[in-house]
Amino acid sequence: MTREPADLTEDILKKPVPAPEVEDLEDLALGDDYALNPDYVEMVVDAADRGDSERLGELVSALRSEDVADLMGFLTADYREQVIPHLDPEALAEVLSELETSLREEILEAMHPATLAKALEELDSDDAADLVDDLEDDKRAAVLAAMDETDRAAIETSLAYEDETAGRLMQREVLAAPQFWTVGQAIDHVRTAGDDIPELFFDIYVVDPGYKPVGAVPVSHLLRARREVSLAEIMEEVSEIPVDMDQEEVAYIFDKYHLISAPVVDPGGRLVGQITVDDIVGVIQEEADEDVLALAGVSDAGRDAGxxxxxxxxxxxxxxxxxxxxxxxxxxxxxxxxxxxxxxxxxxxxxxxxxxxxxxxxxxxxxxxxxxxxxxxxxxxxxxxxxxxxxxxxxxxxxxxxxxxxxxxxxxxxxxxxxxxxxxxxxxxxxxxxxxxxxxxxxxxxxxxxxxxxxxxxxxxxxxxxxxxxxxxxxxxx
Amino acid sequence: MTREPADLTEDILKKPVPAPEVEDLEDLALGDDYALNPDYVEMVVDAADRGDSERLGELVSALRSEDVADLMGFLTADYREQVIPHLDPEALAEVLSELETSLREEILEAMHPATLAKALEELDSDDAADLVDDLEDDKRAAVLAAMDETDRAAIETSLAYEDETAGRLMQREVLAAPQFWTVGQAIDHVRTAGDDIPELFFDIYVVDPGYKPVGAVPVSHLLRARREVSLAEIMEEVSEIPVDMDQEEVAYIFDKYHLISAPVVDPGGRLVGQITVDDIVGVIQEEADEDVLALAGVSDAGRDAGxxxxxxxxxxxxxxxxxxxxxxxxxxxxxxxxxxxxxxxxxxxxxxxxxxxxxxxxxxxxxxxxxxxxxxxxxxxxxxxxxxxxxxxxxxxxxxxxxxxxxxxxxxxxxxxxxxxxxxxxxxxxxxxxxxxxxxxxxxxxxxxxxxxxxxxxxxxxxxxxxxxxxxxxxxxx
Missing domain, CATH: 1.10.357.20 (SLC41 divalent cation transporters, integral membrane domain)
Incomplete structure (x- = not known):
């Protein structure tokens, strides 16, 4: 059947090309393997080239912060500068903590201390300390001065530990309970504690009167147990991590015992924080990379090094x-x-x-x-x-x-x-x-x-x- | 002040050398870095050489199963055979799933199918499938025949997926809840579910009527929320893992989004299992090892290869x-x-x-x-x-x-x-x-x-x- 040109025009008028929705962009952004699509990077570059700030904003806000960090790695410095204004302080903080060192330093240096202080307050103490550590001395002082007392203290404590040690990896927010508590008391404590406990946690550490960990109760076991059972009855053995242990050894312990989280103790054996496995996954990648590169006689300059x-x-x-x-x-x-x-x-x-x-x-x-x-x-x-x-x-x-x-x-x-x-x-x-x-x-x-x-x-x-x-x-x- | 020889003798008589306790052995076994002490391996070898079965049993039972696996790696075949009888079925199953392939195959071949079947019933479906996969065909048939119906079916389903895919890594035990449930309903379900849910879990997956995951609620959030809140309100975005995805890509997703667990879906998008991060840590180590060895032009023969x-x-x-x-x-x-x-x-x-x-x-x-x-x-x-x-x-x-x-x-x-x-x-x-x-x-x-x-x-x-x-x-x- 042949059709008149008029028909076709009509068809086209009837079915306008649908405007891209946020939902569509999310699908475009990532491949099936959750890796950022090279085409999407192209789209960002195009929008930036055209100076189409609205489109750029759409493209950036369709991404999770991990993917924005990924995107940054594929852009040159000029384009990165155009992306940053489209991130709010919390998103920017998250993106920063995902970036590799060389990129992160470049972006940190360009940021205003007050903006940066605000962003840092959104992060866990370990991630915030990592970022502050990358700052140059005078900038670091300015940023810390602009933060509130508690957050500053947490960061300064974290920075007192050496780089690549358990002290640096750990977060100070931790959920501890005395041995004599019951499951019910522990659950009620969690319900009412508010901001003093970690946003996400996997184990409750049971401590003795000297605040030394004597066991751990996985949250899922807490949920299953009857309220009147005492924590001492259901707690499991814990592997304590000394605060000055090298991160490679920490990773070994997590790998060996299949840990999800572990308590960190000071030289006196007192609980001072916890390390969770998501930080360890990064460490294992890092240490493996170091071995490959060291064997090849090359140190890592970073993907975006000049x-x-x-x-x-x-x-x-x-x-x-x-x-x-x-x-x-x-x-x-x-x-x-x-x-x-x-x-x-x-x-x-x-x-x-x-x-x-x-x-x-x-x-x-x-x-x-x-x-x-x-x-x-x-x-x-x-x-x-x-x-x-x-x-x-x-x-x-x-x-x-x-x-x-x-x-x-x-x-x-x-x-x-x-x-x-x-x-x-x-x-x-x-x-x-x-x-x-x-x-x-x-x-x-x-x-x-x-x-x-x-x-x-x-x-x-x-x-x-x-x-x-x-x-x-x-x-x-x- | 000088003392008579008699005094000294008396002192020695008063303070006999304390007999080594189990507690002491645990301290001896592991270094500060939780790696097995070479001296401890020596002690095991000595006990075996002397034919001192009681001492050998003490030494072995002072170890966690991960450390027994470690010990096996440092022993020659003769000594390994002497260690195995000191492990009960559950401990043996755990040790087996920690062993590297070449060692594991050797030990599996020497075991009676009935003993092995009993040991396998103690494991999660993913770990059990891994072990069965290492068996030779006739032995595999004998072992599966000796297992109970449910466990056998779980293992056979797992083995139907290709090696090094998400389907192999996942455990089929998973905690799912419909969107319209409240926090209170979910908690009550966990309390009463018994053995149908995983022994340890970190997220509850929220599913639609077609059993497709639409979100996840971390257990710690469930614990904090009020009972009347609906799961749909507090659920977070999930990264679904296709069941046939390569394990290297799965590891990339866990690393990128800092996941603790993720739902695995079949080609129709339906929830079929979950992968937890502790399995991923092993995959990352494995993939990094493969890269190092491939670059050096060598495949891994295993620590104990001949x-x-x-x-x-x-x-x-x-x-x-x-x-x-x-x-x-x-x-x-x-x-x-x-x-x-x-x-x-x-x-x-x-x-x-x-x-x-x-x-x-x-x-x-x-x-x-x-x-x-x-x-x-x-x-x-x-x-x-x-x-x-x-x-x-x-x-x-x-x-x-x-x-x-x-x-x-x-x-x-x-x-x-x-x-x-x-x-x-x-x-x-x-x-x-x-x-x-x-x-x-x-x-x-x-x-x-x-x-x-x-x-x-x-x-x-x-x-x-x-x-x-x-x-x-x-x-x-x-």
């Missing part, structure tokens, strides 16, 4: 590597005469060095994660080192055999086959030993086993690779 | 690397004449290749973690690639300059300085580009960006390193 910050985060390690590599190649320098006589040595020697580097990195990566997960310590170190030596010999033998065959096919020289096979066995064996001993030694010395292990292992495998291959060649072949 | 399993997990990557490295060194083969003329080229060329490898690994590690954290996608890929190119040029320039000075000091040859500086700039630039484009491309193709990126980047940097340095030398120097 070119020079990125250079600063990488160049020092490259220079360190330049120095160790220069040391390793002095071995080659000592064998120049041999190489001149037989240039094929120069062709094959990188293979020996590279395979050793690989085998060392493999062992190192496994060892670093085993240490991070407390799966490797004095109780099994001896056994694991022994296993690595055995594995090194077997892998070296296998790779050496493959290489010997390849060399035979190409060069038809049995002695050369022998030299490269032996060199590979030696180097892969040494690599396996270095790959396990380096992180174990660093851990024993109280250092981070991920940092600097790989530089050391690479040096050892390059040096050994060149030395074993060229040395054996000089000895057997020439 | 030598041959470890070899199997590493040798294939070494062989792949042998092949790519053999390809890369063909470049050197083409320049043998030049090397014979000037052996110092063979000394310096590994430096160019190694520094490129380093720069590439740095970029790669940052990119892989950014992708894992959803911080890198189409919205900023172009900008980040541009930044990497710039960073590569600057780092190349800096390293090139340092190297040129060093070469000048040693060899006093300006052309050689120029050649190595240019080669370093080229290779570090290429390394930076390869380090970002390789993972981006793999991600775009729907592959894991951590796996195989590093082999590719190493090949590119070795090839480019040798080719740029020797090629420039042939062109300019000879």
């Amino acid at each position: 070119v020079f910050d990125v250079v600063r985060s990488r160049l020092p390690w490259l220079v360190v590597n330049l120095v160790t590599e220069a040391l390793a190649v002095t071995v080659i320098g000592a064998f120049q005469a041999e190489i001149t006589k037989l240039a094929v040595l120069a062709v094959l020697m990188p293979i020996v060095a590279s395979l050793g580097g690989n085998a060392g990195t493999q062992t190192l990566a496994v060892a670093v994660r085993a240490l991070a997960n407390n799966e490797l310590n004095a109780a099994n170190a001896f056994r694991i080192v022994g296993r690595e030596m055995f594995v090194g010999l077997l892998n070296g033998g296998a790779v050496g055999a493959v290489m010997a065959v390849a060399v035979w096919v190409i060069f038809k020289d049995a002695t050369l086959c022998l030299v490269i096979a032996l060199a590979l066995i030696i180097n892969i064996f040494v690599a396996s030993v270095a790959g396990i001993l380096a992180p174990l030694t660093l851990e024993k010395l109280g250092r981070d086993p991920a940092v600097s292990s790989s530089v050391f292992v690479t040096f050892v495998t390059d040096f050994t690779g060149f030395f074993s291959f060229l040395g054996l060649a000089a000895l057997i072949l020439l | 030598v041959f399993d470890v070899v199997r997990s590493r040798l294939p990557w070494l062989v792949v690397n042998l092949v790519t490295e053999a390809l890369a060194v063909t470049v050197i083969g083409a320049f043998q004449a030049e090397i014979t003329k000037l052996a110092v080229l063979a000394v310096l060329m590994p430096i160019v290749a190694s520094l490129g490898g380093n720069a590439g690994t740095q970029t790669l590690a940052v990119a892989v973690r950014a992708l894992a954290n959803n911080e890198l996608n189409a919205a900023n890929a172009f900008r980040i690639v541009g930044r990497e190119m710039f960073v590569g040029l600057l780092n190349g320039g800096a390293v090139g300059a340092v190297m040129a000075v060093a070469v000048w000091v040693i060899f006093k040859d300006a052309t050689l300085c120029l050649v190595i500086a240019l080669a370093l700039i080229i290779n570090i630039f290429v390394a930076s580009v390869a380090g970002i484009l390789a993972p981006l491309t793999l991600e775009k193709l729907g592959r894991d960006p951590a796996v195989s990126s590093s082999v590719f980047v190493t090949f590119v940097t070795d090839f480019t390193g040798f080719f740029s340095f020797l090629g420039l030398a042939a062109l300019i120097l000879l």
